[in-house]
Amino acid sequence: MSTSAIPLEECTLIEQTEAGRSQETLVHPHRWLVLAIVMIGTFMAILDIFIVNVAVPSISKELHTDFSSIELVIAGYTLAYAVLVITGGRLGDLYGYKRLFMIGIAGFTLASAGCGLAATIPILIVARVIQGISAALMYPQVLSIIQVTFTGRERNIALGVFGAAMGLAAIAGQLLGGILVQANLWGLSWRPAFLVNIPFGVLALVGSSILLVNQPKPKGRMQLDIMGVGIVTITLLLLVIPLVDGREIGWPLWMIGLLIASIPFCALFIWYEQRVTRRGGTPLVKLALFKQQSFAVGMVIAMAFFAGNAGFLFVFTLFLQVGLGFSPLHAGLTFLPYSAGFFVSSLLAPRLLPHLGRGILSLGYITTAIGVFLVLTFILLAGSSVSSWILTPALIIQGIGQEFGLTPLVGSIVRRVQGQDAGAAAGALSTAFQVGNILGIAIIGLIFFFFLGTQPTTSAHTTQYIAAISGTLPFIAALNLISYALVFLIPHSDDEKEKR
Structure with missing residues (x-):
């Protein structure tokens, strides 16, 4: 899956300088097609944060579930995505942006099919969590690919397209979700809100396998900061769980305690990353x-x-x-x-x-x-x-x-x-x-x-x-x-x- 149809040799290696620092950038001969492919991933990841909101009443009615379970359908994606996206970004640095993007797209597409075909609420919740994990692997690679593929004014244009895709996906989630649920295509009710991802996911997977280039491996020895991953995951869980569920359950003291506990864990993460850096290791966050x-x-x-x-x-x-x-x-x-x-x-x-x-x-x-x-x-x-x-x-x-x-x-x-x-x-x-x-x-x-x-x-x-x-x-x-x-x-x- 990591074999590229665009050989690395076909990309021009140039050296870009800004503020006294040099940076090597691969100029891809088909870089605008690359941008189009990775924008599909961007759009899908953001769209699925918002598209499910308008489908909530239909999901609740068809799967005979209460609002607390529906909350898990929404929160499962958001939690997995928010907690793991830092790790996903660093994995791209270590193992290649192309490889991680393709793994993320494949997982996201399969999980979307799982959501659309889910017969029970537990299956839907699990599929949404897998969607969130896959988005966390895929999404940060998009910005990385832009950063190493484009230079100068072209990079500003590419970043502009990236920003526009994020904003339009958030807004389109409300509109597209409403259209798909209201249309009740083939009597499927809310399910097309998830199934719509499948053809686009397949297109992105095929396009990325052909067009994306595995960047040169980083110089020196780099490895994943496992302890950093653990600390930042706990920190973000302590922060995000209360923010997602606190209002729904009336902000009990233990929930407030989780939120407060995120502060010392954040301090611990900063201290540990500084320690890894001093020892010459590869921190999760530089x-x-x-x-x-x-x-x-x-x-x-x-x-x-x-x-x-x-x-x-x-x-x-x-x-x-x-x-x-x-x-x-x-x-x-x-x-x-x-x-x-x-x-x-x-x-x-x-x-x-x-x-x-x-x-x-x-x-x-x-x-x-x-x-x-x-x-x-x-x-x-x-x-x-x-x-x-x-x-x-x-x-x-x-x-x-x-x-x-x-x-x-x-x-x-x-x-x-x-x-x-x-x-x-x-x-x-x-x-x-x-x-x-x-x-x-x-x-x-x-x-x-x-x-x-x-x-x-x-x-x-x-x-x-x-x-x-x-x-x-x-x-x-x-x-x-x-x-x-x-x-x-x-x-x-x-x-x-x-x-x-």
Whole structure:
């Protein structure tokens, strides 16, 4: 499976220099086809975080299960993905990005078939966990492959496509899930929401076997930091489990204890990784990456940005479907203007980036905040008569801001990362994305339900949902304003310095 139809010799080896450091990069003759193939993996991994949300009622009805079991269907994927993605990134550095990408795609495709064919809820939960594990192996390789395949302006374009694919997949999950569930294809109800992955997974697997190149093995002796894997896995479990399940079970003391325990375990992980580095070993996460100000600040921005985005998608979907009584399809179509704004700005961002530099991030976050406040304004003005059409202008503006704030961010974070650390950096960045998503759903959800004063059932009146979303949206806008302020801590790139 690791044999490549594109021999390594057909790739041109060039040396790229930035900020006084040299970095060897393989220039692939079919690099844009490579990008298209790995974008399939990116889209699938992000899509499956969100697509299942609109299928929950149908799954619960057909498999005769309670809401706590459905929570495991959602959380099983998220937990496995978030906990193992750092390890997946480092495994790519050690054993090859192509090999890990193909293993991840194959596992993800088979697990998607398992989800679609599941006859009982335990089988569905296990298949979702396998999906999450496979996504953790596959997803960080995408950023690594971009980092070692593209150079200069082409790399910025490729990273822009990567960011656009992430954002569009998150939005498309709501829309595509609603369409597939509502269509009830061949009487399969919710199952096509998972089965749709199979043809794309097969395409990505075949394409990657032909087009991807196994990068040269890293110089020197490198091995997986098993103890680091164990410590970071425990740390992330202690952090993620309470954030995913705490609200549903009423935040008992033991759950709060798990959350607090994640802090000393995080400190233990940092100490241990420093110890491995001092002894000349290969740490799971190269902490020296965080000495790069663009990387460290960018990681914080990523968590704040993704928290705001995931939190908005979560509570706004609840508001539309439960509060306003929209069908899954109607709710999904309401996000179309959001998607349209995102798509249009994804075409503009690569052209604006050379002129605005990091300023495009500032523009993105302030535009998103304005869009959120406009959504709030239109809801307050329309009240229970609010419709998809009324919300359209605000959602377009918000979508434009989201893209400007996402696509250039990835490039700003990884632009100084060396090729041999691409997997570790991709794993850390992917973890920041996932932790941000989970924090957003947990914290923004907690604020929403505080204002709502009840669980998301039809017993709550529409006016209660209007009050809840109105109280929550300013917090989402605040996260974008925090990201806006942090942008000024990102150092200017070499190109920006030359222009000043």
